[in-house]
Amino acid sequence: MTPRRLLLAAVSGLALLAGPLSGAALAQTAATAQPSDPWPQAASDIPADPAVRFGQLPNGMRYAILRNATPPGQASLRLRIDAGSLMENEDQLGLAHFMEHMAFNGTTNIPENELLRILERLGLAFGADTNAATSWDQTFYQLELPRTNDETVDTGLRIMREQVSEALMEADDIDAERGVIEGEERTRNTPGLRSAKAQFALLAPGQRVSQRFPIGDLEVIRTAPRQRFVDFYNAYYRPSRATMFAVGDFDVDVMEQKIRSAFEGWEPKAPDGPEPDLGQVAPREEETRILVEPGVQSSVQLNWVANPDRDPDTVAERRSRILRGLGLAVLNRRLGEIARADNPPFIAAGASSNTLFDSIDISTLTANFNPGGLQRALETAEQEQRRLIQFGVTEAELQREITDTRTSLENAVAAAATRSTPGLVNGLLTATNDDRVFSTPQTNLEIFNAAVDGLTPAQVDAAVKPVFEGQGPLALVVTPEEIEGGEAAVTAMLQASEATAVTARVAQAAAEWPYASFGTPAQPTERRELTEVGATLVTFANGTTLVVKPTTFRDEQILMTVRTGIGELGMPTNQVQAQTLAGFTFAAGGLGKLTADELARVLSGRIFGASFSTDGDAYQLAGATRPQDLALEMQLLTAYLTDPGLRPAPFEQIKAVFPQIIAQQSATPGGAFAIQSSGLLASGDARQTFPTAEQVAGFTNDQLKAQVTSGLSQGPISVVMVGDVTVDDAIAAVGSTLAALPARPAAPAPLPGSDALRFPAGTSTPVALTHNGPPEQALGYIAWPTTDQIADRTEARTVGILADVMELRVLDEIRERQALAYSPGVESSASEVYPGYGSIFVNAQTTPENLGAYFTAIDVIAASLRDTPIDEDELNRARAPTIEALRRSQAGNEYWLGQLEDVAARPETIQQTLTHISDLEALTPADIQAAARKYLVPEKAWRAQVTSANAAAQ
Numbered sequence: 023m024t025p026r027r028l029l030l031a032a033v034s035g036l037a038l039l040a041g042p043l044s045g046a047a048l049a050q051t052a053a054t055a056q057p058s059d060p061w062p063q064a065a066s067d068i069p070a071d072p073a074v075r076f077g078q079l080p081n082g083m084r085y086a087i088l089r090n091a092t093p094p095g096q097a098s099l100r101l102r103i104d105a106g107s108l109m110e111n112e113d114q115l116g117l118a119h120f121m122e123h124m125a126f127n128g129t130t131n132i133p134e135n136e137l138l139r140i141l142e143r144l145g146l147a148f149g150a151d152t153n154a155a156t157s158w159d160q161t162f163y164q165l166e167l168p169r170t171n172d173e174t175v176d177t178g179l180r181i182m183r184e185q186v187s188e189a190l191m192e193a194d195d196i197d198a199e200r201g202v203i204e205g206e207e208r209t210r211n212t213p214g215l216r217s218a219k220a221q222f223a224l225l226a227p228g229q230r231v232s233q234r235f236p237i238g239d240l241e242v243i244r245t246a247p248r249q250r251f252v253d254f255y256n257a258y259y260r261p262s263r264a265t266m267f268a269v270g271d272f273d274v275d276v277m278e279q280k281i282r283s284a285f286e287g288w289e290p291k292a293p294d295g296p297e298p299d300l301g302q303v304a305p306r307e308e309e310t311r312i313l314v315e316p317g318v319q320s321s322v323q324l325n326w327v328a329n330p331d332r333d334p335d336t337v338a339e340r341r342s343r344i345l346r347g348l349g350l351a352v353l354n355r356r357l358g359e360i361a362r363a364d365n366p367p368f369i370a371a372g373a374s375s376n377t378l379f380d381s382i383d384i385s386t387l388t389a390n391f392n393p394g395g396l397q398r399a400l401e402t403a404e405q406e407q408r409r410l411i412q413f414g415v416t417e418a419e420l421q422r423e424i425t426d427t428r429t430s431l432e433n434a435v436a437a438a439a440t441r442s443t444p445g446l447v448n449g450l451l452t453a454t455n456d457d458r459v460f461s462t463p464q465t466n467l468e469i470f471n472a473a474v475d476g477l478t479p480a481q482v483d484a485a486v487k488p489v490f491e492g493q494g495p496l497a498l499v500v501t502p503e504e505i506e507g508g509e510a511a512v513t514a515m516l517q518a519s520e521a522t523a524v525t526a527r528v529a530q531a532a533a534e535w536p537y538a539s540f541g542t543p544a545q546p547t548e549r550r551e552l553t554e555v556g557a558t559l560v561t562f563a564n565g566t567t568l569v570v571k572p573t574t575f576r577d578e579q580i581l582m583t584v585r586t587g588i589g590e591l592g593m594p595t596n597q598v599q600a601q602t603l604a605g606f607t608f609a610a611g612g613l614g615k616l617t618a619d620e621l622a623r624v625l626s627g628r629i630f631g632a633s634f635s636t637d638g639d640a641y642q643l644a645g646a647t648r649p650q651d652l653a654l655e656m657q658l659l660t661a662y663l664t665d666p667g668l669r670p671a672p673f674e675q676i677k678a679v680f681p682q683i684i685a686q687q688s689a690t691p692g693g694a695f696a697i698q699s700s701g702l703l704a705s706g707d708a709r710q711t712f713p714t715a716e717q718v719a720g721f722t723n724d725q726l727k728a729q730v731t732s733g734l735s736q737g738p739i740s741v742v743m744v745g746d747v748t749v750d751d752a753i754a755a756v757g758s759t760l761a762a763l764p765a766r767p768a769a770p771a772p773l774p775g776s777d778a779l780r781f782p783a784g785t786s787t788p789v790a791l792t793h794n795g796p797p798e799q800a801l802g803y804i805a806w807p808t809t810d811q812i813a814d815r816t817e818a819r820t821v822g823i824l825a826d827v828m829e830l831r832v833l834d835e836i837r838e839r840q841a842l843a844y845s846p847g848v849e850s851s852a853s854e855v856y857p858g859y860g861s862i863f864v865n866a867q868t869t870p871e872n873l874g875a876y877f878t879a880i881d882v883i884a885a886s887l888r889d890t891p892i893d894e895d896e897l898n899r900a901r902a903p904t905i906e907a908l909r910r911s912q913a914g915n916e917y918w919l920g921q922l923e924d925v926a927a928r929p930e931t932i933q934q935t936l937t938h939i940s941d942l943e944a945l946t947p948a949d950i951q952a953a954a955r956k957y958l959v960p961e962k963a964w965r966a967q968v969t970s971a972n973a974a975a976q
Contacts, residue, residue: 065334068459068469074450075274079286082262086450086460087277088269092440092575093913097167097175097270098447101182102454104265105258106159107234108298108379116238117246117254119156120196120203124251125163126154127195130188134195135838137181139899141165144174147903148833156236158379160455166444168906170272179284182266186259187288193248201841203243208799209844209867210237213318213689217500220313224498225327229301231381257295261288265454269447300381303329306493310509310516313500317689317794319682321390322400322499324407324516326492328383335458341473342485346375348474349486351423352415356406356527357389359619362610364671367391367398369679373407375489385489392678393503396512401519411490413526414483424474425627431470433629433648434463437578502685535624535654536615537661544761546753554932557922558749562761565738567926570752571918573745578648580745581919584659584760585640587733590709591772591855598713600721601636601729603676608634608730610672614665630655632662638855640740641733649746652755660759663734673723680718685794691801691867691968694793699966702789703805703861705780737769742922744915779856781807781964788877788965797973800870803966804880805863808957811852815934818852818860819941824953825850825862826900827892831883832864842876843868854924862957870969877965884963887954891947905942 061084063070070076075087107118128134138148144167146152151166163185165178215235222232266285268277306327333339350373357371371389378384387407391399453460461469499505499512507514548561557571593599609632612618629648634641643662647655687693701711739760743752793799811818829848836846846866853859864880911917921935 062335062453062457063459066336066459068335068337068340068461069465070459071462071465073462074460075278077278079261079282081286081288082260083264083266083285083288085266085268085278085281086454087267087274087281088446088450089272089274090269090441090443090446091271092442093271093910095169095271096443096910097170097268097272098443099165099167099178099182100162100267100447100451101164101186102160102162102265102267102451103186103259104160104263105295106157106161107236107238108158108230108300109258109295110234110238110254113242114246114250114254115234115242116203116236116240117242117251118161118258119236119238120199120243120246121189121191121251121255121259122154122156122161122163123199123203124191124196125185125189127199128190128192129184130190132181132184134190134192135834137184140177140181142830142899142903143895144168144177145902145906147907150907151903158231158234158236162451166910167270168909170270175272175277175280176284179280183284183288186264189255189259191248191251191255196246196248196251198838198841200244202837202844204240205837205841205844205868207237207240207243208869211796211799213315213686213795216315217313217318220311220500221323221325221498224309224311224496225325225384226301226378226382227304229303229381230298231300231379253292254295256290256292260290260294261285262290262294264288267447267450267454269443269450271443300379303327303382303493306496308495308497308513308516310497310513311499312505312509312512313498314502314504315500316502317686318500318502319390319686320393320396320501321388322396322403322497322512324387324404324495324497326385326490326494327496328385328492330377330380330383332380337469337472340469344470344473345477345482345485346489348420348423348427348477349410349415349482350375350489351427352419352482353407353410353486355419355423356410357403360402360406361675362618362671364674366671366675367395367402369675371399371403371406373489383492385492387490392682393501396499396501396505397515400512400515401522404516404519405522405524407490408520409524409527411483411487412524415479415486416527416529417479418529420477420479420482422623422626424477428467428470428474429627429629431463431467433578435467436648437576438463440574440576442576502682530623533616533620533624535657537613537657537665540657540660540664540759541762541764543754543758545757552925552929552932554936555918555922555925557918557925559926560749560753560756561926562757564761564763564765566741566756566761566763567738568741568743568752568756568761569922569925570743570747570749571922572747572749573915573918575745575913575915577746579646579915580648580652580655580743580747581646581915582644582655582659582741582743583919583923584643584645584663585637585740585742585923586663586766586769587641587735587737588769588772589637589640589642589733591639591776592733592770593709593776594773595707595709595775595778598708598711598717599729600723600725601733602713603673603718603721604726604730605633605635606676607668607672607723607726608662608666611669612667613661614667617667617669625654625658628654630658632658634662636733638853641730649751652747652751653758656755656759660763663739663760664763666731666734668723668727668730670723673721673726677718677721681715684715688794690795691793691799692865694795695791695801695803695865695966695968698791698968699803702782702966703964705782707779710779736767738766739763740923740926742919742925744918744922777856779853779859781805781859781861783964784960784962785965788873788967791966791968792971793968794971797970798869799867799970800873801865801867801968802873802876802880803863803865803968804877805861805964806884806957806959806962807858807964808850808860808862809852810857810860811854812857815852815938816941818850819938820945820949820953821852821860821862821957822850823897823901823904823942823945824887824950824957826904827896827950828862828864828883828887830896830900831886832866832880835879835883836866836876840875840879842866842872842879870973873967873969881960884954884958884960887951888958891951894947897945897947897950901942901945905939908939908942 154163226232354372368389368391373387375385389399389403546560550559560568631646697712704710808821843866850862
């Protein structure tokens with residue numbers, strides 16, 4: 023990951039609210055369906071999607087089946103067990119999750135380790151296609167089937183049936199897996215998780231939900247005897263608690279019969295486990311807590327708690343939620359605009375209202391801030407929330423949220439026929455877990471339209487007011503440093519803010535869209551069909567090229583990129599530049615004539631988007647839209663290219679938050695390694711090096727603006743467009759925008775030496791790096807230099823399969839046999855810009871004591887690949903999932919957008935795209951051994967280890 027992408031990933035995390043309830047893993051927000059409940063539509067006036075076949079076997083197991091052919095020939099299976107960590111006894115803490123692991127470790131009819139191998143031979147990769155997850159209220163198993171033939175479907179169903187009814191849980195296998203679970207606990211023990219636990223403890227003291235985090239208790243994990251696993255399994259893994267979801271390109275009648283054949287003989291082995299006592303929401307007064315956690319994002323939360331909403335999913339209930347949601351949307355938009363203003367009081371802020379695992383209703387107002395900014399952040403967020411309650415929403419604000427929500431729902435209706443199979447199956451799973459009706463996009467739109475018909479601001483005001491009337495507020499400050507005065511000082515800040523009068527919001531001025539014309543629309547000077555890939559190459563007089571590929575993969579989706587300039591090739595190799603920050607500040611800076619917020623207001627009700635990145639050989643703008651907004655989207659991207667705002671406010675904001683980004687990344691071994699290794703793995707090349715806080719502090723927005731605008735102003739423009747679009751519409755949209763611009767200067771020559779990127783020399787002992795997290799956390803990394811994929815991708819593809827084979831062995835040895843790490847990974851990379859630059863690398867989080875064993879094990883695996891040919895079965899188990907993942911990608915617009923990126927300048931890449939699968943299929947065990955001998959050279963291996971600076975200090 024380049025420093026820009028690493029930075030953007032870190033900043034994106036900051037842009038989301040840091041409150042633990044905002045994370046997807048912690049924000050499941052509805053009632054737990056009881057095993058004896060009918061489908062929720064039986065007690066609702068909302069009709070379920072008629073295309074879904076809902077059923078129930080005589081043994082009580084439910085199923086939902088839906089035919090869907092996006093992508094074609096594939097299917098997604100989910101098997102949900104209505105039990106999670108909430109069902110654990112005190113001596114079983116963590117066993118619901120542990121049991122999920124054991125379901126992969128041998129069953130009555132499938133020996134240990136063979137389950138994954140069976141699926142790999144069918145083209146399913148562990149993790150991506152074969153996985154499971156345990157939450158507070160459910161456990162589910164998932165399979166992404168690459169084909170829907172009898173062999174694949176029958177095998178998938180047979181394995182799922184074995185997992186939920188025939189797990190052996192042998193004592194020796196349990197003992198062997200304990201280290202893996204400990205490794206997972208160690209990996210997940212992050213500042214974010216620790217702050218989540220603090221929030222749960224504050225909001226739900228004494229309730230089961232705050233005492234049953236799925237990872238469990240290490241003492242139980244280390245010592246629980248086999249019988250406790252058996253007791254939990256038999257009590258909760260039973261047909262009356264199971265629901266099978268099957269979505270894909272198959273005959274529904276056939277799939278229903280297959281599910282019946284696989285599961286109707288399943289009978290429970292013990293009485294049903296009891297439903298957990300979720301406790302009562304305790305009476306609360308105002309309270310303040312502070313969690314000091316080095317490496318965490320500074321945030322303040324105001325929480326209000328109430329008894330959980332257990333009302334069934336009805337039209338009336340949805341209307342209530344719609345009205346409340348519109349009011350919160352207005353508040354969140356106001357808070358967002360404040361965060362994007364000059365000298366903002368917080369980095370990001372927002373409000374939400376959720377029901378947490380049927381245990382407690384929580385309304386939360388959260389603001390993220392830089393250290394030292396607590397008081398301003400708290401006061402501004404609290405007073406803005408109170409302003410909404412006291413003065414309400416305006417008609418203009420309400421209509422904007424209605425328009426934007428309706429647009430999204432209408433677009434969902436238009437795209438309903440090409441919804442993705444994984445998305446649909448996950449929607450069914452979520453709806454069932456939340457005890458909600460799985461309704462069609464059309465039904466959702468109709469319910470929304472009825473709810474907002476004649477809606478007044480006063481009605482929305484009345485709906486949103488109770489959100490902040492629960493018990494509380496319960497204030498939680500999560501901070502990497504002590505707060506002067508402690509909890510009493512925070513309480514005083516809050517009380518002083520509450521005593522401050524607020525005034526009504528000033529109405530915002532209306533604005534018009536000023537970027538509708540860029541000159542006389544241009545006509546193509548050349549048009550050539552690229553029949554091999556179903557695309558058309560169009561050239562315009564000003565040098566702009568357009569590659570357009572119409573597809574039917576997804577209705578109402580058009581993706582595009584606009585590339586120009588030479589990107590990193592025009593940047594010095596010995597100096598980190600201010601434009602490193604451009605990926606975050608570019609879109610946030612708006613346009614020359616419109617701020618980002620003005621732009622969003624002007625384009626309300628339209629589907630548009632714009633992002634910016636610096637690639638190795640180009641600057642890139644990317645967008646997404648629908649057919650009716652295509653002309654507008656191209657106007658937007660052209661405006662960003664020719665008149666970017668690049669305002670100082672977002673630049674100053676990222677500068678201010680940058681020390682926190684480094685602190686947060688440094689709090690975990692993986693984050694610390696990403697920062698510190700970025701330059702090391704490029705032999706000190708400044709373009710790849712993550713900047714220091716001191717370097718960023720010295721940057722100016724004028725520097726960034728000059729560097730980016732200069733880079734964007736030179737060189738021909740290349741457009742790629744893929745999706746629900748005709749060639750003629752694409753030509754018209756580009757012809758009236760980018761192709762209508764004056765001819766541009768030629769691209770500058772790359773700076774001397776800019777096309778050279780060197781992998782570091784091998785290290786006999788690991789390079790020592792440090793992180794600031796717990797002493798028991800460490801990371802080991804080893805990489806070998808390989809090759810690029812510039813002219814011929816065949817060699818890089820061979821290296822990729824070598825990495826896949828290596829990963830099979832690493833998982834087997836590092837995770838399963840030695841339990842040194844929970845999730846070791848092996849990957850390969852090959853540059854499309856820098857000759858000779860690529861690598862295979864292995865990394866894993868482990869303990870400091872196990873680093874030596876880890877490196878030894880990797881050396882042994884590398885030697886075995888060099889010295890002994892792999893067998894055909896191992897090659898197929900590594901290759902088949904990669905091929906199937908590639909086939910799945912080829913049925914999506916995103917894949918073709920990337921593949922067609924260089925076609926205009928390098929037409930030879932078409933053939934490289936067409937031969938990808940055949941190249942992989944042609945590989946032999948001898949090819950893999952030859953690649954291992956060529957690249958896994960011991961003397962060239964670069965090693966690093968990351969251990970805790972806190973441990974070193976001790």
